[in-house]
Amino acid sequence: MTTPLLAATGITVHFSGVVALDDVALTVPEGRTIGLVGPNGAGKTTLFGVLSGLVRPRSGSVTLRGTDVTRRSPQARARLGLSRTFQRMELFTELTVREHLVLAQRVRDGRQSLVGFARDLSGAGERPGRSEVATVEAILDLLGLRAVAERPALSLPLGTGRLVEVARALAAEPSVVLLDEPSSGLDPHETEQLGEALRRVRAERGTAFVLVEHNVEFVLALSDRVTVLDFGRVLVEGTPDDVRASAEVQAAYFGTAPVGTGGETP
Amino acid sequence: MTPYIIAGLVTGCVYAISALGLVLTYTSSRVFNFAHGVVAWTVAVVYYWLHQYSHGPRLPIPVAAPLAILVFAPLLGLVLNQVLFRRLTDATPTVRLVSTVGLWVALPALVKIVFPFLVEKEIFQPDGLVHNPPDPQFLRVFGTWVNSNQFAVIVSAVVIAVGATLVLRLTPVGLATRAAVDHPRNAAIHGIDTERVTAGAWMAGTMLAGLAGVLFAPLVGLQEFAFTLLLVGSFVAVVIGRMSSLPLAFVGAVAVGILQQVWVKFQPETGFFSVGMSASIPFLVMVVFLVVYGLRSGGLRREAFTRDARAAGGGHGEVPALPPSHGWRRAAGPIVLVAVLAVVPAVFDSYWLNIFTVGVALGIVYLSYTLVAGEGGIISLAQVTFAGIGAFAAARFTDVADSWHLGVPVWVAILLAALVAVPFGLLVALPSLRIGDLYLALLTVGFALLVQEFVWKRVEFENFGAGRLLPRPFGISLDGRTEMYVVVTAVFLVCALLIVNLRRATAGLVFAALRSSEAAASTTGISVVRAKLVLFAVSAFVAGLGGALLGSTIGTVTPRSFDVLVGVVWLAIIVTWGIRSVTGALLAGILFAVAPFKIAAILVLSLLLAVGGFGARIVLSGAARRPGGLAGLAGLAVVGGGLSVLMWDRTSDATAVHIILVLVVLAVGVGVAVRLHRRGGAPTTTLPVTVAVGLATVAAAAWTVTWSLSNATVHEVPTVLFGLGAIGLAREPRGVIQDLVDRQRLRRFQDQERREEDALALDAGVGR
Numbered sequence A: 001m002t003t004p005l006l007a008a009t010g011i012t013v014h015f016s017g018v019v020a021l022d023d024v025a026l027t028v029p030e031g032r033t034i035g036l037v038g039p040n041g042a043g044k045t046t047l048f049g050v051l052s053g054l055v056r057p058r059s060g061s062v063t064l065r066g067t068d069v070t071r072r073s074p075q076a077r078a079r080l081g082l083s084r085t086f087q088r089m090e091l092f093t094e095l096t097v098r099e100h101l102v103l104a105q106r107v108r109d110g111r112q113s114l115v116g117f118a119r120d121l122s123g124a125g126e127r128p129g130r131s132e133v134a135t136v137e138a139i140l141d142l143l144g145l146r147a148v149a150e151r152p153a154l155s156l157p158l159g160t161g162r163l164v165e166v167a168r169a170l171a172a173e174p175s176v177v178l179l180d181e182p183s184s185g186l187d188p189h190e191t192e193q194l195g196e197a198l199r200r201v202r203a204e205r206g207t208a209f210v211l212v213e214h215n216v217e218f219v220l221a222l223s224d225r226v227t228v229l230d231f232g233r234v235l236v237e238g239t240p241d242d243v244r245a246s247a248e249v250q251a252a253y254f255g256t257a258p259v260g261t262g263g264e265t266p
Numbered sequence B: 001m002t003p004y005i006i007a008g009l010v011t012g013c014v015y016a017i018s019a020l021g022l023v024l025t026y027t028s029s030r031v032f033n034f035a036h037g038v039v040a041w042t043v044a045v046v047y048y049w050l051h052q053y054s055h056g057p058r059l060p061i062p063v064a065a066p067l068a069i070l071v072f073a074p075l076l077g078l079v080l081n082q083v084l085f086r087r088l089t090d091a092t093p094t095v096r097l098v099s100t101v102g103l104w105v106a107l108p109a110l111v112k113i114v115f116p117f118l119v120e121k122e123i124f125q126p127d128g129l130v131h132n133p134p135d136p137q138f139l140r141v142f143g144t145w146v147n148s149n150q151f152a153v154i155v156s157a158v159v160i161a162v163g164a165t166l167v168l169r170l171t172p173v174g175l176a177t178r179a180a181v182d183h184p185r186n187a188a189i190h191g192i193d194t195e196r197v198t199a200g201a202w203m204a205g206t207m208l209a210g211l212a213g214v215l216f217a218p219l220v221g222l223q224e225f226a227f228t229l230l231l232v233g234s235f236v237a238v239v240i241g242r243m244s245s246l247p248l249a250f251v252g253a254v255a256v257g258i259l260q261q262v263w264v265k266f267q268p269e270t271g272f273f274s275v276g277m278s279a280s281i282p283f284l285v286m287v288v289f290l291v292v293y294g295l296r297s298g299g300l301r302r303e304a305f306t307r308d309a310r311a312a313g314g315g316h317g318e319v320p321a322l323p324p325s326h327g328w329r330r331a332a333g334p335i336v337l338v339a340v341l342a343v344v345p346a347v348f349d350s351y352w353l354n355i356f357t358v359g360v361a362l363g364i365v366y367l368s369y370t371l372v373a374g375e376g377g378i379i380s381l382a383q384v385t386f387a388g389i390g391a392f393a394a395a396r397f398t399d400v401a402d403s404w405h406l407g408v409p410v411w412v413a414i415l416l417a418a419l420v421a422v423p424f425g426l427l428v429a430l431p432s433l434r435i436g437d438l439y440l441a442l443l444t445v446g447f448a449l450l451v452q453e454f455v456w457k458r459v460e461f462e463n464f465g466a467g468r469l470l471p472r473p474f475g476i477s478l479d480g481r482t483e484m485y486v487v488v489t490a491v492f493l494v495c496a497l498l499i500v501n502l503r504r505a506t507a508g509l510v511f512a513a514l515r516s517s518e519a520a521a522s523t524t525g526i527s528v529v530r531a532k533l534v535l536f537a538v539s540a541f542v543a544g545l546g547g548a549l550l551g552s553t554i555g556t557v558t559p560r561s562f563d564v565l566v567g568v569v570w571l572a573i574i575v576t577w578g579i580r581s582v583t584g585a586l587l588a589g590i591l592f593a594v595a596p597f598k599i600a601a602i603l604v605l606s607l608l609l610a611v612g613g614f615g616a617r618i619v620l621s622g623a624a625r626r627p628g629g630l631a632g633l634a635g636l637a638v639v640g641g642g643l644s645v646l647m648w649d650r651t652s653d654a655t656a657v658h659i660i661l662v663l664v665v666l667a668v669g670v671g672v673a674v675r676l677h678r679r680g681g682a683p684t685t686t687l688p689v690t691v692a693v694g695l696a697t698v699a700a701a702a703w704t705v706t707w708s709l710s711n712a713t714v715h716e717v718p719t720v721l722f723g724l725g726a727i728g729l730a731r732e733p734r735g736v737i738q739d740l741v742d743r744q745r746l747r748r749f750q751d752q753e754r755r756e757e758d759a760l761a762l763d764a765g766v767g768r
Ligand SMILES: Nc1ncnc2c1ncn2[C@@H]1O[C@H](COP(=O)(O)OP(=O)(O)O)[C@@H](O)[C@H]1O
Pocket: A015, A016, A018, A019, A020, A038, A039, A040, A041, A042, A043, A044, A045, A046, A047
């Protein structure tokens, strides 16, 4: 068996007494999409925090491409090809949509070095390169953001903001992307477009995804495997069909209602 | 030993009372009040006026004290909450900080205008809650006499501690307060009126500040500066209590006070530690606690509620940032800037040219704020210290008699001196790895005070009050005013150009990202710490360079030029003119330089601020479509212009400055009025309201101007305006002028968007 792209084992997180995660494991093989579902407060966002380096786990370890990154900074993980979106939007409010993508690209290209800084000072750092423009344009088209490309993030409607989060995460051409409820706030058409975009990115670039969603149909349709979290523990792990069938999940998460009624709004 | 402990206990108790007020207001409103010290001072002044001032009411202590502490102070807190703090709870942390710094600047100046006796003579030994000098043998404890004042302080602290505990634990009001403090959102859900709790907290907090002020005055005198020590003492206590724990803050404050006094006992007579150590202890304790807390897991991060604030509005509801200008509009600013700078030597005589040179040198220092605060969104009150480091290092490098003498040309010494500031900049920035921006701001205040007390007070620097000589570079003599102007201006332009380049390139994007979201910046791959270190290093260099050139232009470097309080005023004025604008930095520098020299010029400039800034703000922020708004503004312009002319008339030495400034006032006023007139529109509110606001502003301006011209407090007028400017414009990072321009552009931008959306909606309708 090859080493998985991203793996977390034995993750435990406490928040002043509250156990947010309890011995949770997650494995993301190259190019696969992993769904992560669970009710509000199950610990999904916290797990993303641990994977991306913003939350220090009490115990457990995270490996990225075989490297133990448990003690590495978020930016170090980003350079290793991990990117994410935020459930509570964390856009760069003053930057335009295009600038978000340009920035993500340039950071990946190491433009934050001292040499890059000197070039910036000299005024030569202003003009974007050709390949940079091409990548940015491609992502704008992929997510249908061309019309708002020159608008500052602060002025965007909520749904568009979510798409910008996704676009920024994709702009660094990562090998694995963590998506925290990307479709909340989107209308059905936009959700459709987002799903399509994710499928295309996966097909064209072989990018792996971890997808947190309340829209269960959306997750089950996109994912290769699904992990169900409840109160910080893994309840079930398996294929979408396993999860649909699992009585435990029916009871704990979906209630007795039929699958696919959508979810709570955040 | 015991007398020192008792003296320390007394200081500590005053810190504790003050710190309690600070924690209370911060936890309930999330506004950290940098003006807490001057609020305490204000109440102490009012108390002095009520009780002791020879031409005042001369009320006895039992009447005056309750009047000042229990009536005036809560009222002051209520007013401040209603007009200022209440509006800040949803603002970004930077805006909250800057606004209270504005208050820190404006309030003392205002108090000095109202009570001119403060300027006329220093008041060293005012009464506290008992008569001063106190009865030295009031009580005997462990074989030591406790005087009546010390006894009064300790009793007050005990009463406050017990009272606060009882109120918070037992009464419904206290429970509501604690609930609102712990979980503002839950409290709101449970039907607690958080607004009222917050207002109450500000009243109680100000009352505690006032009590601390009244108790502190007999210990240090009624000088405004001495109260900075009270502020820093409370800061330390608050840091020890991690902004939220009242008991920890209280105990910490008492401990710091005792430590300070006990040090006095063991202080060596000579040597390195004989100077300034006692005053530095609060800062050192603060550093220790910041490091200890910072190193524990999680560190002392950014305040948790900032995320809530962002999530609540989803970042919306604020004024959207405008897309950058293109074409000639983008070049217009720089071209005008260079043209004006080029014309200055031709228009002004050498006296004024010298003042302008000082202003441009200050502008260089202010560019360091443009970097740290404008680009980095970090409030640093240590920039003045970096400037001082540059200036003093340059002076000592060039003095043949000094042990630091380098024997290099003056310009090389100035550059090296600027480099000396860099490691200090890095040192201050380093903790930002683990602590949030509010703690960092506190740290910069502490650092600035440490250097001021521990370094600048040494004879090598202050030179018995005379300061150090610093020659001009390239052999320029003190008469060579044009040459010096050219050199300083060239340096300013180069620095400004580099900053503009930086802002437009990747680094600018990185800084913008950091200002919005450190979390997203770091997961995008940006090294937050490295970006902040670079910013601080570069800004320390720029500040050092500006400081050295400032000293070089004036010819001497004195600690007074680089006082912490001067730095606070600098921050306020740069915020007014645009924290993210290099032109703003220059204007602010020139304004600050002109301020002490030409009263009339300042008043005119102040009016420009009032008319151009506040008048336009009142009118443009909603009243724009009302004829009343127009009338109010036209009134402001006419009266402002008239007053300017009057002022010009009353000062016999009319110069080019006056003429130009009067013209600028008139142009701005008339220009905006014409603009609004063209716009037209239907009236939506009553004419009288708008006119009343306009007239009140003018009346206040006129009153201040005419009244204060006749007494010593006239220098405080611009300071008040700088402070008010910072409060009013804290949300406008590009300053008052750009604010006006942006509002116009924003409206056009929004109109266009609305049209686009309408068109889209129409399309969709047709499609269906
Ligand atoms: N920063 C934090 N401080 C304290 N508790 C937290 C914090 N973040 C999350 N929690 C708690 O951890 C639990 C898991 O939250 P979260 O990961 O956001 O769940 P989910 O994303 O699945 O809805 C919740 O009980 C939440 O209240």
